[in-house]
Amino acid sequence: MAFALMQGLILLIFPVTIFRSDLPSDGDNISITGRIYRIEEGESALLIYVRTLPDKNGKKKKVICHVKSETEYEIGNLVTVTGKCRHFAPATNDGQFDSALYYRILNLDYRITDAKCFVKDDSIRFYQNALYRIRRAFSGVYKNSLPSERAGVLCSMVLGQKKDVGDEIKSLYKMSGISHILAISGLHISLIGMAIYESLKKLKLKVFVSGSISVFFLISFGIMTGNSASAIRSIVMFSLFIIADVIGRTYDMLTACGLSGVALLMTEPLYMMHSGFLLSFGAVMGIALIMPVISGFFPKPDMTEKMIYDKSKKRILKEKIRDMVFSSLKMSISVTLATLPIQLWFFYGFATYGFLLNLIVIPLAGILLVLAIFGGCLSLILTSLGKVFLFPSSVLLFLYEEAAKGAMRLPFSYPVIGRPHPVSIAVYYVLLTCFCLYNFRLSDSRNKRGNHISILLPVLGIIALCLKLRTATTCTMIDIGQGDSLVIEDKYGANILIDGGSTSVKEAGKYRLIPYLQCHGITRIDYAFLSHGDKDHYSALIEIMETQKENRIRIKNLVLTHFGKTDETYDEVKSAAQKNGINVIYIDGGAKFSLPDADIKCIYPSKKTVAEGNDQSMVLLFTCNDTKMLFTGDLTEEKEGEALEKVKFPVDILKVGHHGSRYSSSEDFINKLRPKTSLISAGVNRYGHPSPYAIKRLENAGSDIYVTLYSGQLRVVFKKDRYEVNEYLK
Incomplete structure (x- = not known):
């Protein structure tokens, strides 16, 4: 069993991707026939679980059908269901919940939304149906x-x-x-x-x-x-x-x-x-293997002699209560020690x-x-x-x-540590094993002091789990759907957020950005830069602000351009910042922020710039070692020339403007920047982003192109004399 648990941790550390070639295409209108084997009440629809009849290869599928109907269905009914096939979404970012893997483990193949369910045979399974009722x-x-x-x-x-x-x-x-x-x-x-x-x-x-x-x-x-x-x-x-x-x-x-x-x-x-x-x-495993060891630190008194000379029922009851409390405490400590790395791997923090x-x-x-x-x-x-x-x-x-x-309300009640490194997990379990073996071989009579000194072993293991060492500065483009969000993690501890919003993912902060930050143990954002006042750049940012207490993520400074002082599109985010005690800073071209391992410089807009909408976008130049990366927000080709006046050509990495729109990243702009690498943040959308025209211009310039829609999260690792781009889905 211990081997199985270790194997499970290995699979989590080096996850496998679940490919399904035997399913209908996502978004297709389909019809299935099968028997109902489970019914649940969903938030907005009835969830009917159907096991389909065998297909031509003799295989059955298990499907969740979202049905809005007043019809009474029974477990065992033979039904035909029509609707839209939807695949369970895989994780595309660090920390994101992997629906595809979760439902694969539960042997569920796909779901049907907007489903219409017709009963063909009203026979029921009495036992299962009785349990449902x-x-x-x-x-x-x-x-x-x-x-x-x-x-x-x-x-x-x-x-x-x-x-x-x-x-x-x-x-x-x-x-x-x-x-x-x-x-x-x-x-x-x-x-x-x-x-x-x-x-x-x-x-x-x-x-x-x-x-x-x-x-x-x-x-x-x-x-x-x-x-x-x-x-x-x-x-x-x-x-x-x-x-x-x-x-x-x-x-x-x-x-x-x-x-x-x-x-x-x-x-x-x-x-x-x-x-x-x-x-x-x-x-x-903790109760069976660790609890006997922990029990050695809670010696049970010999009640025999006391009970001979002390007939007080009150005294006996007091001893029993004490023993019950100690027993519960030993069990709780044992389970916590056994499962701590698993808790941190999945939930990134623990209840102290x-x-x-x-x-x-x-x-x-x-x-x-x-x-x-x-x-x-x-x-x-x-x-x-x-x-x-x-x-x-x-x-x-x-x-x-x-x-x-x-x-x-107590201090340090829920520290967010982040997902531990695999080496840290291995070190923890090795030290915990040594602690158990050492105390199994020692009796209290031989070496009480040795027992207590051995407590240092699991303590050192916990320190190993909590220790976070960054080996390089990174910039991660979150797959946040149709929107923008980038997180810079400085090698020496500073954390920068550039935009955070989406129009295609509901509660993008809760389901995409916050899990990423917690997974990486980020509890402090030193500067949150908002390029401009479009909701697909700040919706998740507001979620972080409004849930700082619950998610343990604190934003220290919100950085806006001078347009943020008067333009009403910024009002919602400014109000959220002020309400939650976040300092608001206004900057223009020329402002510079120095990090321990990098620099960020604002190159657009200037104080004299007059613009509306996307052309108000803050343009930032990030420099780490000798690598330059340009962030352009949603800047259109009309103002790209003004931004170019402050950029020393070429740049190594370009965050492509406006999700790869045809109206941004003009040919002149790209030819002057000559980016070696271009990163595009886009989700499923009705605008055609990224545009084939923008892609063609980047290809003609010899740029390597990465798109979150196809690659998931994009992580740039800045090394001493080079950089590398890691794709989550590759």
Whole structure:
């Protein structure tokens, strides 16, 4: 199992690209026929999961259909669905969520939007359909009985419906370290399974009968909630525990963990690249291998002699509570140590006080689940009676929220570290392994001091994970869709943002720019330059400003040209800056910003320049070592001549103006600049960007051309006497 986890980390570090040649073309109008095997309520449409009938090669596809209809569909219905085929989008930037890989792991091939669904055969699968109806009934009970935010948390915890959880709660739980309770985790499955099993045994049912009923219930629960990797792992391990109990054999956690891992990987090897799989199995490995070592630092007192001479029940209860707290603390520390690199790889930060907060959350989770399930069942019979049991659930969720908010008010509550280097991950696990082996071989009686000195090993490992060393200055053109955004990371720590916006990607800050910054551990933007007042250059910039507290990214200075003082197109971004305490600087041609390893000089517009719209674009010349890079915003050919007056020809790299528009990058402009490399930021658009005319002019000048639409993120690495361009999708 440890090998599988390491293999998963290797695959993440050196990812494979998923190519699918057997799918319909993206955007095609298609028609499929198949049976419904799952139904979910989406945010704006009903999500119907269809397993198609075999094609001419005997293969079946699994498709998500977004259906807006009042028709009642049942699991098992044979349906024909028509609509527009949409492929799941792959990641095109560092830090971006890879939908293509995620859904490939879940064995989903594509989705159909604007779908129309026609029932051809109304036969149903009674068992699965009954589970779907139970899930829908419980969801309705929670939503009708509790405030919307807490109802959403219960729907996520008990039913696996994450869509019902608000963004604010998701962010709070994630940053405080208790987001695991929002998923159908192994913890939930284990608590439910053991509660049922022990209850049935107390009813004097035979062990075999109690175990069989418990396992059947958990399998049904897993199917109802979507069979996540952690749920499957827990169900398999619980089943093996029951089998061991029935036949009178000793249950071995590592063996059960290994068998469940093999079972999952046999169905889908790509689970090794899935965060849920790695975190779930990593947590079990931590409990099985690290917790016994950590226990050596929490010696349990010998209660025998005390209990002979001290008959006080209060004293015994106090000792039991202390032992329970220590046990929870040991488990929390062990799981954190085992999964820390995985958390940083996927989420780029960690909750500093999460292991303490879980001392409250985990023990109460069992009570919360029992109350939620029991209250839901009673509400189906008598609404008022169910609410009596759901009210304490609401109180517990309120305590969770307040505890999380309290943790977030503490200093360094959620440091954004960034994705660790593969070498750092290897060093961390080597040091953690040495820590475990060293303490396994030492007994407390032989060398207590040695045990405590060995704590330095995991501490050094954590330092290795958090250590960020830049070996070169870089400039990255983010694939932000139809817009512009470039991030300069100076070798010695300075961070510059040039534009940040998109008109083709909704919430481009949330889904493209902020993940990139967090992935690279960037929490401070020294200067954010805004070329001009078009929304496709500042929409994501405003998102960063308005979510600085949540995303831990602080912009120190916003830099505008003199047009920003009077032109109303800048009002929205200026207002956001002032509201969030960001200093606004106005510059003109001649202004210079010195970085430790580079210089940025504004060469246009001058104080006397009169222009409107795109011709107000700030033009910047970036120099690192002997390499020159020119940023032209959306400048058109009408003002390119004025900008050229301040440029010493040639330049090495050109950020092509206006997304490669035919009305920018004129022949005279290109011939004078003679760029060796040209970078174009463009997404799917109706303007024809990049224009064939602009491309032809660049080709005639002998320039190497890179376009984010085809290459994804473009990263320029400036070395001592040269530079190189790395394409994300190549």
